[in-house]
Amino acid sequence: MGGKLINKNKALKDYFGLELAHRLSSLIEPNFPSFPSDLFIQSVASQIEPLALKGRVAVISDELKNALPSDYSEALNILLKILGPENETEQGMFTNGYFLMPVAHFVEKYGLQHFDISMNALYEITKRHTSEYAIRPYLQCYPDKCLAYLNNWLYDTNPHVRRLVSEGTRPRLPWAKRIHAIKGNPINNLDLLAPLLKDPSHYVRKSVANHLNDLTKDYKDATLDWLHQLRQKDDIINWIIRKGLRSLSNSKDPDALELLASL
Incomplete structure (x- = not known):
């Protein structure tokens, strides 16, 4: 097939x-x-x-x-x-x-x-x-019920399912209509991303970084505050932070540059 x-x-x-x-x-x-x-x-x-x-x-x-x-x-x-x-x-x-x-x-x-x-x-x-793409209308119509599913899918054995948790909830997913953070609060998105930061799949981690980059464009302060708490001597997490801050870095945002310099 x-x-x-x-x-x-x-x-x-x-x-x-x-x-x-x-x-x-x-x-x-x-x-x-x-x-x-x-x-x-x-x-x-x-x-x-x-x-x-x-x-x-x-x-x-x-x-x-x-x-x-x-x-x-x-x-x-x-x-x-x-x-x-x-x-x-x-x-x-x-x-x-x-x-x-x-x-x-x-x-x-x-x-x-x-x-x-x-x-x-x-x-x-x-x-x-x-x-x-298909999950996005469900997120908008049934945010609480979707969150229940997404929180289970975070720990699925299939990396495509885990990636869906991050990619499907991205506010600025390419080819898709922009959506707000889940229930209007970026913390809901960040709470979903947290368990995926050390995901064994690079494919999943790349989606997390892209999601963070989206969030910096619409919810900069909340995202930077969250990323400040992640700083540690961990190459994987620091790679995600750098890739997640690429848009702010390219625009020479001082808060992002300060965070990146501390890694």
């Missing part, structure tokens, strides 16, 4: 068209024999040509909604059967896992009224692709 990888010489958006419609149909049909493959493929093909990446993903997601059972839980159960094996590397979510982007968008757009099964779906999707 993993299928072929992205060709770096081809625009990413071009993978979200007729070929992907055929691929998704071939994956879904064994699990839902009445899937209207021809209509699904034709509907996707008739809409995607003038669209950029996000528009194409949305079209495929919407056409999945039209073609699958109207009951969300039933439709979701079918889609979960096509996810394929977990990604065992720290790369590949936008290469061999790219075909799941419309599935994640399906959960993002249509699953908000079905919180628990949708969160469990995002948990499974992120182990193969990523749920960092």
